[in-house]
Amino acid sequence: MQITIVTAQAQQYVNALSPRFPQCQWFFAEDASLLSQAALTSEILLATPNEAAKIIKQMPNLQWLHSSFAGVDALLKRHLPQHYKLTNSRGVxxxxxxxxxxxxxxxxxxxxxxxxxxxxxxxxxxxxxxxxxxxxxxxxxxxxxxxxxxxxxxxxxxxxxxxxxxxxxxxxxxxxxxxxxxxxxxxxxxxxxxxxxxxxxxxxxxxxxxxxxxxxxxxxxxxxxxxxxxxxxxxxxxxxxxxxxxxxxxxxxxxxxxxxxxxxxxxxxxTPHVAAPSRVSDIIELFASKLKDHLAGKELTDRVDFSKGY
Known part of the structure; x- marks a missing residue:
């Protein structure tokens, strides 16, 4: 299973997650424009919505995208594909x-x-x-x-x-x-x-x-x-x-x-949009829990309904 991570803290995510899931192949970048072609063939993507929106058209194998934010409006544009399961980080x-x-x-x-x-x-x-x-x-x-x-x-x-x-x-x-x-x-x-x-x-x-x-x-x-x-x-x-x-x-x-x-x-x-910051440590644990379920064939929680936008 290939997993691609695109956030400003991508290295931190990979350092924490890859030892816990050695069976997965990991790709990462701080910006979507820096991803390799191999990274775009991944089945799983962990990313901020804005970065994910830049590349999901180029990811035909994508099965599941996890947003590191709660809001996912950047992924709901009509021109973007919806061929994957989308979850967000509302739980943290x-x-x-x-x-x-x-x-x-x-x-x-x-x-x-x-x-x-x-x-x-x-x-x-x-x-x-x-x-x-x-x-x-x-x-x-x-x-x-x-x-x-x-x-x-x-x-x-x-x-x-x-x-x-x-x-x-x-x-x-x-x-x-x-x-x-x-x-x-x-x-x-x-x-x-x-x-x-x-x-x-x-x-x-x-x-x-x-x-x-x-x-x-x-x-x-x-x-x-x-x-x-x-x-x-x-x-x-x-x-x-x-x-x-x-x-x-x-x-x-x-x-x-x-x-x-x-x-x-x-x-x-x-206040300048500081009420609930996306803390890397929280997102790591949330994503790890979901990844464990996904690899075990269980249903993903915090699914986003594309028709509703949440």
Whole structure:
């Protein structure tokens, strides 16, 4: 079995994986343009989506492609073949995403910024307590990452709900509804976390009507994809609702232009797509587990449905 790896850390992947799977022949490069012709005959490809998109037309033997990212939109273009099984790395991002979301959420409810300001004034003054317990935590999207976020929210005693295209029930959530029911679901949510992939169906899905359904003091996160949010509608919402807060780890485009008004919006926090980095050590273990199953003839987990885009 031939395996090709194309990432900036390709050498690190091969050093870790090849001793564990000596029966496989390994090829690697940091850039797809540097691959040998023999590497293009591999049956398995581990790569970033952008690098993989450059070469899958040249890989007729490809059986399985594993994306080192969760998002795979670069591989969903109409001109690209879909003759292989596609998996992504969604399974490793849930814990990292929980750390990101709840670091901001706890700082917000524990009022760290106010206490820090009071410290600068040598002011000893207790503020009214705010707790996460009993608050409604809503995920927009109900996949693997959202389910992990909901599990974390459950530990804090929050009520967890979700919106999805199907509205199908998921064990991590008290309730899952379809997007048409966003008014009923979002109206009671104090925290809303968008974890949507970038697909034709999600483009601009979180629009003016969506933001109109949110609580005036909501904490809104976008940790999915920037294109899923109508940023003009979000800006208008934040300007009209000064007690609301938006925390954006993704924008459209990336990076956000320096002149964009969201940068200077007081109730908006922007981070540079750092919520859940693809850590090589995590991807190595995930891929090794999947490769072991694949070589044993077992079904691959975290399969991407090409028709859905996730």
């Amino acid at each position: 991002f849930g814990p990292l995403m929980s750390e990101y979301v709840f670091s901001f959420l706890l700082a917000h409810t524990q009022q760290h910024n106010i206490y820090q300001h009071q410290q600068q004034q040598a002011l000893w003054q207790a503020l009214p307590s705010i707790s996460l317990q009993g608050l409604t935590f809503c995920c927009v999207g109900s996949g693997n990452i959202s389910q992990h976020l909901a599990t974390t929210a459950n530990h804090f005693g929050m009520r967890t709900v979700a919106l999805s295209h199907s509205g199908a029930a998921k064990a991590a959530f008290t309730q899952v509804a379809n997007f048409e029911q966003h008014k009923q679901i979002c109206a009671t949510a104090k925290v809303v976390v968008a974890v949507l992939p970038n697909t034709p169906q999600t483009l601009g899905l979180l629009n003016e009507k969506f933001f109109a359904s949110l609580d005036d003091e909501v904490v809104f996160f976008n940790v999915g994809r920037g294109d899923t949010v109508d940023q003009a509608a979000l800006l208008a919402f934040l300007q009209a609702k000064p007690k609301a807060t938006a925390i954006l780890d993704v924008t459209s485009p990336e990076p956000l232009p320096k002149t964009h008004p969201l940068w200077s919006q007081d109730n908006c926090i922007i």
